[in-house]
Amino acid sequence: MSKTPETWDVAVIGGGNAALCAAMTAAEAGARVIILETAPKPYRGGNSRHTRNFRCMHHGPLGPLVDSYTEEEYLADLMKVTDGKTDVALARLAIRSSEECLPWMQDHGVRFQPSLSGTLSLARTNAFFLGGGKGLVNAYYRTADRLGVHVEYEAAVTHLEMDGDRIGHIDYTQDGQTRRIIPKSVVVASGGFQADTDWLARAWGPAAKNFLIRGTPYNRGIVLADLLDQGVEQVGDPKQCHAVAIDGRAPKYDGGIVTRLDCVPFSIVVNKNAERFYDEGEDVWPKRYAIWGRLVAAQPDQVGYVIIDAKSLELFMPSVFLPIKADTLEGLAGQMGLPPDRLRATVDDFNAACGDTSGFHPTELDGVSTTGITPPKTNWARPITEPPFYGYSLRTGVTFTYLGLKVDENAQCSVGNQPITNLWAAGETMAGSILGQGYLAGFGMTIGTVFGRIAGKEAAAHAN
Amino acid sequence: MQTDFLNEARRQAEICNACRYCEGYCSVFPALHAERAFSDGDLTQLANLCHNCRGCYYACQYTAPHEFDLNLPQALANVRQDSWEEFAFPQSAARAFQKNGVMIALATVVGFALLFWAARALASAGGEGFYAVLSHNAMVAIFLPAFLFPLASIAVSLRRYWRAIDAGRPTLADVVAGFRAAATMRNLDGGHGDGCNFEDEDRFSNARRMVHQAVMYGFLLCFASTSVATLMHYFFAMPAPYSLFSLPKILGISGGLLLVIGCVEMIRLKLRSDPALGAVHAWGGEVGSIGLLGFVGLSGLLLYALGQTAMMPAILVLHLGAVLAFFLLTPFTKMAHGFYRLTALVADATRKRGDAA
Ligand SMILES: Cc1cc2nc3c(=O)[nH]c(=O)nc-3n(C[C@H](O)[C@H](O)[C@H](O)COP(=O)(O)OP(=O)(O)OC[C@H]3O[C@@H](n4cnc5c(N)ncnc54)[C@H](O)[C@@H]3O)c2cc1C
Ligand code: SF4
Ligand code: SF4
Numbered sequence: 004m005s006k007t008p009e010t011w012d013v014a015v016i017g018g019g020n021a022a023l024c025a026a027m028t029a030a031e032a033g034a035r036v037i038i039l040e041t042a043p044k045p046y047r048g049g050n051s052r053h054t055r056n057f058r059c060m061h062h063g064p065l066g067p068l069v070d071s072y073t074e075e076e077y078l079a080d081l082m083k084v085t086d087g088k089t090d091v092a093l094a095r096l097a098i099r100s101s102e103e104c105l106p107w108m109q110d111h112g113v114r115f116q117p118s119l120s121g122t123l124s125l126a127r128t129n130a131f132f133l134g135g136g137k138g139l140v141n142a143y144y145r146t147a148d149r150l151g152v153h154v155e156y157e158a159a160v161t162h163l164e165m166d167g168d169r170i171g172h173i174d175y176t177q178d179g180q181t182r183r184i185i186p187k188s189v190v191v192a193s194g195g196f197q198a199d200t201d202w203l204a205r206a207w208g209p210a211a212k213n214f215l216i217r218g219t220p221y222n223r224g225i226v227l228a229d230l231l232d233q234g235v236e237q238v239g240d241p242k243q244c245h246a247v248a249i250d251g252r253a254p255k256y257d258g259g260i261v262t263r264l265d266c267v268p269f270s271i272v273v274n275k276n277a278e279r280f281y282d283e284g285e286d287v288w289p290k291r292y293a294i295w296g297r298l299v300a301a302q303p304d305q306v307g308y309v310i311i312d313a314k315s316l317e318l319f320m321p322s323v324f325l326p327i328k329a330d331t332l333e334g335l336a337g338q339m340g341l342p343p344d345r346l347r348a349t350v351d352d353f354n355a356a357c358g359d360t361s362g363f364h365p366t367e368l369d370g371v372s373t374t375g376i377t378p379p380k381t382n383w384a385r386p387i388t389e390p391p392f393y394g395y396s397l398r399t400g401v402t403f404t405y406l407g408l409k410v411d412e413n414a415q416c417s418v419g420n421q422p423i424t425n426l427w428a429a430g431e432t433m434a435g436s437i438l439g440q441g442y443l444a445g446f447g448m449t450i451g452t453v454f455g456r457i458a459g460k461e462a463a464a465h466a467n
Numbered sequence: 468m469q470t471d472f473l474n475e476a477r478r479q480a481e482i483c484n485a486c487r488y489c490e491g492y493c494s495v496f497p498a499l500h501a502e503r504a505f506s507d508g509d510l511t512q513l514a515n516l517c518h519n520c521r522g523c524y525y526a527c528q529y530t531a532p533h534e535f536d537l538n539l540p541q542a543l544a545n546v547r548q549d550s551w552e553e554f555a556f557p558q559s560a561a562r563a564f565q566k567n568g569v570m571i572a573l574a575t576v577v578g579f580a581l582l583f584w585a586a587r588a589l590a591s592a593g594g595e596g597f598y599a600v601l602s603h604n605a606m607v608a609i610f611l612p613a614f615l616f617p618l619a620s621i622a623v624s625l626r627r628y629w630r631a632i633d634a635g636r637p638t639l640a641d642v643v644a645g646f647r648a649a650a651t652m653r654n655l656d657g658g659h660g661d662g663c664n665f666e667d668e669d670r671f672s673n674a675r676r677m678v679h680q681a682v683m684y685g686f687l688l689c690f691a692s693t694s695v696a697t698l699m700h701y702f703f704a705m706p707a708p709y710s711l712f713s714l715p716k717i718l719g720i721s722g723g724l725l726l727v728i729g730c731v732e733m734i735r736l737k738l739r740s741d742p743a744l745g746a747v748h749a750w751g752g753e754v755g756s757i758g759l760l761g762f763v764g765l766s767g768l769l770l771y772a773l774g775q776t777a778m779m780p781a782i783l784v785l786h787l788g789a790v791l792a793f794f795l796l797t798p799f800t801k802m803a804h805g806f807y808r809l810t811a812l813v814a815d816a817t818r819k820r821g822d823a824a
Contacts, residue, residue, distance in 0.1 A: 045530070045531075045532060046532075052528045053528055055488055114657075114658075114659040114661070116490060116491030116658065117491065119487045119488070119490050120487060120490065120497070120500050121487065121500075132488075133489075133491045133492065133526075133657075133658055133659060134488060134489055134491075134492065134522060134523070134525075134526025135486075135488030135489070135526060135528065136488075136528070137525075137526050137527065137528045138488075138525075138526035141525060141526065141669040142669075145669070145670060254534055257528075257533060259486075259528055259529070260485070260486055260488070261482055261485035261486045261529075261535075263485075317503060320485065321481065321484050321485055321503055322485050323481065323482050323485040323486075323535075325481075
């Protein structure tokens with residue numbers, strides 16, 4: 004560390020949606036802004052590069068959104084998924100501000116598209132980004148550049164030095180060297196810690212080593228841990244993470260959206276001993292995919308196997324990997340490493356428990372259920388009889404963690420009851436301040452956009 | 468067709484079909500998402516629908532270094548390029564010229580030489596103006612077959628194409644829809660109207676769309692000019708030369724200017740774009756055919772400007788030589804893409820109507 008450290012009005016840590024919203028807002032308020040992004044340029048944008056939409060309140064049609072979606076309905080949806088574990092004041096702030104976010108996003112280069120084929124149910128509530136999250140991130144980097152925001156890639160922040168009630172300096176490593184900057188204001192937007200599987204394993208137990216990480220490998224919680232160690236107020240259960248069941252062949256990191264598997268409701272799911280363990284037809288998949296993340300995590304080796312037959316193959320969105328295929332169940336078992344006789348017995352039991360399937364309806368809770376087996380299958384229960392048979396493996400895919408920095412309505416962090424005068428947080432790293440558990444599709448980007456903008460405004464005001 | 472290109476496009480299409488984030492950019496994705504498995508014909512059609520706007524490359528979270536290694540614009544460009552060689556009639560001509568700018572230049576020189584020879588051998592003492600250099604009958608004798616042969620060749624190709632993609636029967640409305648999409652280059656507007664990604668990574672601009680329209684409409688205006696002149700010659704006994712404010716000249720000059728500016732700008736944009744997002748091996752052939760087209764326009768304009776001077780015969784010969792090469796090469800170079808693109812757009816309208824029914 005030879006040079007005298009540079010000074011900046013606002014330093015933003017992270018390079019995803021929340022960071023960019025904060026940086027653009029601060030730059031528009033006249034601040035000199037630097038972004039420190041640990042990823043190299045091709046991987047910039049964290050988990051935000053994997054997203055597809057954000058959830059937006061609106062009175063009447065707005066951009067790509069149809070009808071209206073009121074504050075009360077939005078909040079009710081949120082309360083339902085979090086089982087009431089929601090900070091209502093902050094949630095209302097996010098919801099109310101979401102409406103003005105949409106035109107703001109358009110002004111900053113984001114383009115929207117009608118809800119994607121296969122996701123019609125979200126056309127009213129969620130605005131889809133054209134080109135997905137990477138398209139959004141690219142547009143924001145362009146706009147930020149035009150606003151004079153300086154971006155450093157491969158700049159891994161390691162330490163924020165607390166100096167009384169403020170942050171004194173930031174240390175980061177780049178090109179194998181340690182560098183220091185002195186910012187007047189700091190915005191932390193560096194996501195959760197899910198990519199650090201050691202940390203996950205400490206919270207979850209050793210099973211977490213077998214989890215796949217759906218998004219960026221760069222959100223390792225380094226800044227989060229550094230701040231928590233220095234007594235910055237924390238929020239959220241370290242054991243809580245948002246996890247879903249995804250294709251077991253997905254890459255360890257960054258598999259993103261294409262690894263999702265929507266076929267569970269039309270299948271039976273067995274563990275490695277070829278035993279069923281849960282009602283596959285409990286509810287429609289968008290309401291169950293998170294539960295299955297946990298169910299699979301509880302099975303031996305944290306893996307499940309989905310079995311369907313020919314008649315169900317076209318009932319769900321195609322996924323990135325082709326299913327394993329065989330003309331007999333025994334053949335399928337062989338290819339998937341399951342005990343063939345046990346699989347045969349499980350399927351026979353299941354088939355015998357199926358009843359009248361004439362009411363089968365793939366997109367509604369049809370009540371076509373089994374009788375006399377445990378666990379039952381309470382909807383879409385049709386015997387697995389028609390070759391060829393198809394199989395997928397299922398693993399737990401972690402989306403993000405909940406443990407984070409506690410913030411107030413100004414996105415400001417604190418120690419004890421005292422605000423830290425120049426530290427704000429936005430996005431996933433503070434989402435636990437709002438959501439205690441559960442998750443509502445599209446709310447992550449709403450939190451990042453709303454609190455990113457608040458943090459950017461406050462940080463710039465402080466620096467001025 | 469080359470199975471490695473098809474297999475790579477299939478691999479990538481399957482990933483896109485599970486993702487769908489790019490649905491709004493162009494016509495390719497809605498067509499892609501309508502399938503579950505991709506036959507060679509499906510991929511060929513998707514490839515010819517793709518305008519190489521590159522929106523789906525820069526927005527893709529799975530491009531290299533990611534292990535999924537998405538580069539859909541390149542994968543489709545390879546299939547597209549290969550399909551033009553596959554369906555060409557005769558195929559060997561396409562294999563010789565599609566990817567090869569040097570061969571295009573050589574063919575053009577042969578065109579010049581042929582016209583020089585014709586001018587020497589077939590000049591008519593009695594003719595005036597251009598026809599003093601080459602008699603009208605000689606021009607017709609050379610250019611009528613040179614015009615009809617490519618049309619016949621392309622007709623064969625498009626028939627092969629339509630069979631390969633297994634499209635249904637188009638209605639008049641489908642044909643109109645296809646022409647409209649081509650006339651406006653709707654697929655280069657990015658779905659949001661900001662244009663495409665070409666010359667400056669992920670920045671959207673309408674530059675390529677405008678330049679493409681300049682070339683296309685410039686060419687059509689020049690073609691209209693020649694057609695009008697032909698009609699005037701035969702039906703109104705009004706042979707060339709024409710005055711500056713005659714219809715053929717107004718069409719020809721405006722078309723020529725658009726064509727030259729369009730071709731120059733197109734090559735400039737191409738030089739700034741990333742070749743790895745297209746059919747890498749065909750780069751020379753593409754630039755060669757744009758260069759040839761631009762030269763046709765330029766020599767035509769020069770002919771207007773210097774038609775009364777002593778340089779006229781030389782320029783006329785160069786112009787006609789280039790026109791000859793251009794016509795004869797059209798089925799076997801990038802120029803064929805317009806016909807395939809139009810056909811693909813009609814086929815897409817046919818598919819959409821079928822799916823909706
Ligand atoms: C596959 C997938 C799909 C999703 N889809 C949606 C969706 O459609 N809608 C939705 O609302 N939410 C979605 N989410 C959740 C959403 O991604 C997050 O809520 C949101 O992106 C969080 O934004 P962020 O800016 O806080 O974090 P991120 O976008 O993850 O950004 C964190 C940034 O910090 C950087 N960073 C980390 N550590 C350091 C360090 N030490 N120094 C410097 N920089 C650092 C990272 O490189 C990254 O750029 C999805 C998540 C996944 C994984
Ligand atoms: S190009 Fe990439 S982002 Fe676009 S649909 Fe395909 S996989 Fe998805
Ligand atoms: S390059 Fe453009 S036209 Fe081609 S598939 Fe991608 S988005 Fe569509």
